[in-house]
Amino acid sequence: MSHLLEVKNLDVKFDTDEGRITAVENISLSVDQGEVLGIVGESGSGKSVTAKSIMKLNPGNTSYNEDAEIILDNENVLQFTSKQDLKKIRGGKVSMIFQEPMASFAPAIKIGAQMVEQLLIHKDINKHEAKSISINMLKRVGIADAEKRFNQYAFELSGGMRQRAMIAMALSTMPKLLLADEPTTALDVTIQAQVINLIKDIIKEYQMGVIFITHDLGVIAQVADHVAVMYLGSVVEKGPVNEILKNPKHPYTKGLLQALPDINNLDAPLSPIPGNIPSPLDRPTGCVFRTRCPHHNPEGKDGKIEMKLIEVKPGHWVDQCGIKCGQNG
Amino acid sequence: MGDNLISVNNVSVNFDYQENFISKKQKIHAVNNINIKIKKGSFFGLVGESGSGKTTLGRAILGANKISSGNVIFHDDERDYDLTDMNKQDLKEYRKKAQLIFQDPYAALSPRMTVRDIIAEPLEVMRITSSRQETDERVRDIAAKCRLNIEHLRRFPHAFSGGQRQRISIARALVSNPKFIVADESVAALDVSIQADILNLLKQLQTELNLTYLFISHDLSVVAHVCDVVAVMYLGHIVEMGPSRELFKNPKHSYTKALLSSIPSIDPEKRSEAIELKGEIPSALNPPPGCVFRTRCPNPGVDCKGGEIKMGLIEVEPGHWVDQCCAL
Structure with missing residues (x-):
């Protein structure tokens, strides 16, 4: 069966005054009907840019690579140029829920x-x-x-x-794919719980595919079937939600989980990931996470290992540099 | 008063509200009859949803909001400051000793000032240092404590990431050598990996500089991790208060229970265990009479449903206070 949405080898670059910024590099994802794909990552990791590419909503200075494909319902969205075609996806086949509802309704x-x-x-x-x-x-x-x-x-x-x-x-337009970009981030926890339950019910009822973007791993655990962990424009790990959260392989995923305060284990120290996310203007070569990786192996540190996802278990993909570092940690 | 630094006694804060110029004047009851004691050297947490009055209470304790009734006493070494009865001179003194760290490090720092000037500004405004050399010394000293490089001081805020900016805000708040810090949602705007770093820094500075914090947050797991004592606020009232471990292990009030269960669990196998609260927080313009939580309470009793039980904390275990409606 073909997927509802398939993103293949997508690069997104922005031309700015300071040079060309790589916002997203070589991303491949797929979503099936009735399935929730969670995309998790920190600010600046390219989650929203990826989602917006699916509706071609990125601004005018955006360039996509030629061999990238975003196949929605057997049509390549990236080939769409006419208003007529774009209208079919924007709000038609694909709908989007934004983080700040006040900003997305016309006042x-x-x-x-x-x-x-x-x-x-x-x-x-x-x-x-x-x-x-x-x-x-x-x-x-x-x-x-x-x-x-x-x-x-x-x-x-x-x-x-x-x-x-x-x-x-x-x-209301019965889209086939729903993009939810941090839909619960601006809400209080009790309201967040209501909205999460609502979204889950609706997905079941209408059997649509969903991409759920959030920085909150707890929310991901509650709604997603599959998870892609993004860092600085690349997917560093992806797989079934249980596998990713219970058996993470990449040091970044592990770091994110350790940095999260756990209410059931108050004695665990909070361990931040050292350093800061680098500017996309000087994106590290090779493994993007190597500047902050706590367990980098010598080869990875020099940026000699290219980013490439490897399947470690059926459906569980990890960046090849991350597999090696993950073993050390 | 021994080991308390701040005593908040029966404090209420009301705001006047008029929908338009012909309509009747109304009062918003933002904070109602709050009693808390903040011990020296403690990390006091204040949690609640938006609209619960936690920021208003924090600002009232700093003297930034007018207190409508009750008083706040700051117990300094030599003397007590009564916030409701303070002249200008006292207020200036108090401001040196009590400082605020804001939520959004992007909005809190002036983009036109260098980091050095941002951190030095309180010293100059409060006339704490007498020479430029002395100012520079103190700025460098506090910057190092907040893990900023000397080289950073010459740059402008736009060159820094969220976590670094928050460290600059912390340095600015601490440069006047305060004893009491109100941290209002200070990690809410940060990514988790950075959030842990800032929390650790706040903890470390607490022991190094003998600080007392009032930590305001909507994130219960963060509060559970860093605070010693926690007060849960709802619609201007404290509904439960106690040592944080005890409170999170053994919550008594139905609101605290619901809040705790609403935290999305990181375990995908534990889905939808949340006690779902119906509806939303009522308006503070006309809060429900009696127990303020009863309109959303998942298991209201017969008495409280009619609003017959007044708000008031009862000590159920040493140091653990619960609103009487749920404690009974």
Whole structure:
């Protein structure tokens, strides 16, 4: 069976005044229907850039490599240039939920009008039908008095409610793929738990593929089926969620897990990953993590080992330099 | 008062609120009748969701928000400062001794000043040092303690990453040699790998410089790791307070229990064990009468549902205080 989404050898580069920045290098990922792929990494690791490439939402100074492919539903998104084609993916086959719902709703247009507008663009229906679909969707995501909220502005809703409305809006066009970019980061834990449960229910109900981007490994453990760990534009480890969190191989994944305060083990010291994430302008050659790696082997340190994922167990892929370092640590 | 550094006695903070100029004036009850004692050398944690009043309380203790009723006493070596009854001179003295570290290291540092000037500014404003040489010495001294290089001091903040910027903010807060630090969500904007570094630094500085912290955070696992005593706030009230290990091992209030269970577990096999709280935190404009948590409480009793039980902490075990509605 072919995958719903397949990203092959994707590089994303930005041309800036200070030179060409490699934001993402040689990424390959796939998502099946009804599956949640979690992408985890720190700020600047290229998670959002990867997701935005799928909708071709990156800014004008972006260049993609020629042999990259983003196959969505048997079509290569990167080949799309006409507005007509792009419209099919943006909000049609693919929807996106952003981190800050206040920034993603237009402040001076009623929520209902925004929901109806996108339905009219993507579906062959009239205004009346669009309104009833929208209100049903608002009810589905647990918004009380949906009819009233439909006629309100984004600022009149609380944070959790806004995020629910955002989810309702993203889902109302019945996309095949949902990109959720840090959808719970701005929320309080109790609201986060509500929103996570909602997203899980909805995935089950509509059987869509989801890419869930977050920096929070706990959230990943709760929602994802597969995980890709990104660092400085590269995937350093990927595999089934259980395998990655319980049996991590790459020193970066291990470091992330150790840096996380665990409420069930208060005696464990907090061990930060030493150093800072390098600027993408001087991206290390070879293994990208070698400047901060606590257990680097001599070859890896010189940058002589190229980045390449190797399958260590069925479905569990680790960067080849990381396998060696991981054994030392 | 012996070993307490700060005593907060029955403090309430209200804000006036008027929706538009013809509507009635209302009061927002941001912080209600709070009593806490912060021991010298302790790491006091204040947790709660947004809108629970934790920042307002922190600012009130620093004298940055007006206290509507009650008082805050700062027990210094020679004398006590009463925050509600302080003249300008006292306030200046107090500001040297109590400082704030902000949440967002990107917004807290002026982009037009060098790191040296940023750290030196409090010394100059408070006229603590008398010569440039002395200022430089103290800046270099505190920068080294916060693990910044001398070479960093000449640069501007834009050249630094989030973790380094937060170290600059810490250096700036500590340069006046304060005794008390309010750290308001100081690690919330940082990546986990850096967050651990800053937490370790705060701990290390605490022992080195004899500091007392009020650590405000929404992240329970962070608080559990660094704090000795924790108070859980909800809608302007403290609903539970106690030594952090005891409180996290043996939470008594249903809100604390729900908060703890809402932390997403790192174990993929332990999914959806969260006690799901319905709805959201009510508005502080008209908080529910009686127990403020009852509108979301997963197991409200008959009495509290009617709002008949007043808010008030009861000591259930030595040092462990729980709001009476849930303690009963």
